[in-house]
Amino acid sequence: MSYTIWILLTATLVGINCGLVGTFLVLRKMSMLSDAISHSVLLGIVGAYMVSHQLQGVSMLIGALLVGLLTTFLVQLLHQKGVQSDAAIGVVFTCLFAIGVVLISLFADRVHLDVEHALMGEIAFVPWDVLEVGGRSIGPKAVWLLGFVLAINIFVIVFAYKELKISSFDSEMAITLGIPVVLIHYVLMGMLSLTTVASFDSVGAILVVAMLIVPSATAYLWTDRLSTMLICSAFIGVLASVIGYVGATAFNVSISGAIAVSTGVIFFVSLWIAPKHGLLRKWMKKSPA
Amino acid sequence: MNNMDINVQWVFTSMALLGLASGMIGTFVLLKKQSLIGDAMAHAALPGICIAFLLYGQKSLLFFFIGAACSGYVATACIQFIVKHTRIKEDAAIGIVLSVFFGLGIVLLTWINQHEGGNQSGINDFLFGKAASLTGSDVNVLAVTTIIMIIITSVFFKEFKIITFDRAFAQGIGVPVSLLNGVLMFLIVSVVVVGLQAVGVVLMSALLITPALAARYWTEKLEWMTLLAGVFGALSGVAGAYVSLIAYVPTGPLVIIFATALFLFSFLFAPKRGLCSKIIRRHVERKKLRVKQLMYERGEQL
Numbered sequence A: 001m002s003y004t005i006w007i008l009l010t011a012t013l014v015g016i017n018c019g020l021v022g023t024f025l026v027l028r029k030m031s032m033l034s035d036a037i038s039h040s041v042l043l044g045i046v047g048a049y050m051v052s053h054q055l056q057g058v059s060m061l062i063g064a065l066l067v068g069l070l071t072t073f074l075v076q077l078l079h080q081k082g083v084q085s086d087a088a089i090g091v092v093f094t095c096l097f098a099i100g101v102v103l104i105s106l107f108a109d110r111v112h113l114d115v116e117h118a119l120m121g122e123i124a125f126v127p128w129d130v131l132e133v134g135g136r137s138i139g140p141k142a143v144w145l146l147g148f149v150l151a152i153n154i155f156v157i158v159f160a161y162k163e164l165k166i167s168s169f170d171s172e173m174a175i176t177l178g179i180p181v182v183l184i185h186y187v188l189m190g191m192l193s194l195t196t197v198a199s200f201d202s203v204g205a206i207l208v209v210a211m212l213i214v215p216s217a218t219a220y221l222w223t224d225r226l227s228t229m230l231i232c233s234a235f236i237g238v239l240a241s242v243i244g245y246v247g248a249t250a251f252n253v254s255i256s257g258a259i260a261v262s263t264g265v266i267f268f269v270s271l272w273i274a275p276k277h278g279l280l281r282k283w284m285k286k287s288p289a
Numbered sequence B: 001m002n003n004m005d006i007n008v009q010w011v012f013t014s015m016a017l018l019g020l021a022s023g024m025i026g027t028f029v030l031l032k033k034q035s036l037i038g039d040a041m042a043h044a045a046l047p048g049i050c051i052a053f054l055l056y057g058q059k060s061l062l063f064f065f066i067g068a069a070c071s072g073y074v075a076t077a078c079i080q081f082i083v084k085h086t087r088i089k090e091d092a093a094i095g096i097v098l099s100v101f102f103g104l105g106i107v108l109l110t111w112i113n114q115h116e117g118g119n120q121s122g123i124n125d126f127l128f129g130k131a132a133s134l135t136g137s138d139v140n141v142l143a144v145t146t147i148i149m150i151i152i153t154s155v156f157f158k159e160f161k162i163i164t165f166d167r168a169f170a171q172g173i174g175v176p177v178s179l180l181n182g183v184l185m186f187l188i189v190s191v192v193v194v195g196l197q198a199v200g201v202v203l204m205s206a207l208l209i210t211p212a213l214a215a216r217y218w219t220e221k222l223e224w225m226t227l228l229a230g231v232f233g234a235l236s237g238v239a240g241a242y243v244s245l246i247a248y249v250p251t252g253p254l255v256i257i258f259a260t261a262l263f264l265f266s267f268l269f270a271p272k273r274g275l276c277s278k279i280i281r282r283h284v285e286r287k288k289l290r291v292k293q294l295m296y297e298r299g300e301q302l
Helices: A003-027 A031-052 A057-080 A085-106 A115-120 A123-128 A141-159 A161-169 A171-176 A181-222 A226-251 A255-273 A279-286 B002-031 B035-056 B061-085 B090-115 B117-128 B136-155 B157-165 B167-172 B177-199 B204-216 B222-247 B251-269 B275-301
Strands: A130-133 A136-140
Touching: A003 A031, A003 A123, A003 A136, A003 A141, A003 A161, A003 A181, A003 A226, A003 A255, A031 A057, A031 A085, A031 A181, A031 B090, A057 A085, A057 A181, A085 B035, A085 B204, A085 B251, A123 A181, A136 A141, A141 A161, A141 A181, A161 A171, A161 A181, A171 A181, A181 A226, A181 A255, A181 B090, A226 A255, A226 B090, A255 A279, A255 B090, B002 B035, B002 B136, B002 B157, B002 B177, B002 B204, B002 B222, B002 B251, B035 B061, B035 B090, B035 B177, B035 B204, B061 B090, B061 B136, B061 B177, B117 B251, B136 B157, B136 B177, B157 B167, B157 B177, B157 B222, B167 B177, B177 B204, B177 B251, B204 B222, B204 B251, B222 B251, B251 B275
Parallel strands: none
Antiparallel strands: A130 A136
16 A cells, blocks of 8 residues: 555544544543643653563553553642642653653663654654564554554443443442442543554654544534544544645645644634534524524 | 853853742742643744744744744633633643644744754754753843843732732732733743743743742742742752753753652652651651540540
8 A cells, every 4th residue: 555545544543543532531621631641651662662672562552551550640649649630740741751851862872762753753654664474564563553552442432431421421420320430530541541652653742632632622512422522523533634644745844743733723613613512603692683 | 161161150050040930930820720821831832933933034032032922822812712712621722722832833843944954953952952052142041031030020929929819809909910910921921931942842831830839848938939949940950951961861851850859859758748747747646646545445434
């Protein structure tokens, strides 16, 4: 398959993954936790490299998962010990990210991962890093990784749909119904970490945040149903990837940056024209005509 | 060599001043629960800096400052607009603005890298900060602006205190609340922009809140907290710059690691509010209670 299609496929998979996980983050008012985890995952990747001496596959996923859960745990811990929640997030992720950056610069000559790459990603190089089975290439590694994570995400969402739904909308009711709310929280954070690390290598830390939050928030303007919102936000993610890729190749700029900008454009348009919660509709309702 | 040493001293001085100013201003950011808005502002400064570079054509701290301040303001306005007019909550609004503005910044940065040639190296330093890259004139600007900010903060200290803790009361006694909020916002934008080159976009918000959070553990009085936050900020700034110069590691992360170490130390060992003293106090109280209980039971038996 050609170069462009692999890139588009990667971006599409990122869009679907992030759209699905992001929906729950936006509903649970935990958007900034995704900002935190997307930064601190860097430490997980560096840590995994230092232990396993390779920069790919399972060890990276495990490293990211551990650091992601550690971030959630530390934020929770500081919050319980009396630190206000916004400051708890701010302190934890900046510190973990700073440690990650320092470790990368110390081992810069041995790690094929520079810091700018981590922030901006390099989706343009994805098609050349292929997975080989028995001497034949079966497509880029990033695509397989993202597909694998997508399978996990869909499995968890289908399997625990009701639990996720109730605990996201009404956690007190979920507790009275005997749903393990804390477990669900950490499962979601695990999904977030996996999604982040799988997307991270191809699109960078900042785009992951854009893809997680913006399409889901946009979908939140379009619909009131959770199932519709999940599909809608995945679709917006894919749409933004395609528009961003086309725009980036036209102007020869960073693909991940352009995708982030196009999520912003879609959000801005939806802000006005969304049927129920759009501003135009609201203002038309207000003025008697 | 001698010349070099003087430059290094200047870098240390300006890092200390920057830490002092951001610690002091960060105290108010923290107490007003706006830590994440500081983060958004720092990220949003990037497109402003790039646009300023595209318009002016070369690196100039003054134009960068204006550009970053403008985009910082636009970002805050966007966040407030989204929160006010839609059902999207503040955290998601901050996330949207932060990531989209930063994405735009990255797009512009790659555009500049491709179209303006090797001129861009100064801009790339804004991502993670590089105290060693500060030139003589940068250091002068940094020193002067931070001193001005420290003076403004000290002059308006009492007013800031009132609007932070009791807005309604401030309005009642005729303090111009929205004007002062504007001044405070201006200070936050300024310190973020000035700090970008030394600490970087990603970690600037931490330089605002981490020292302030550490200071919160040592005192209940705002005066002392502000001063202490400034001192913590200055200490981490100098320590970070020092290690950065000898180890060739970006300055921003090091400064933040030192600041976080100060926070952890305060969190664990501060006299009244620290975790250790809380545990000890609980232990002592429990013992006292047990003794009381014992005496009570004995009394019953007699």
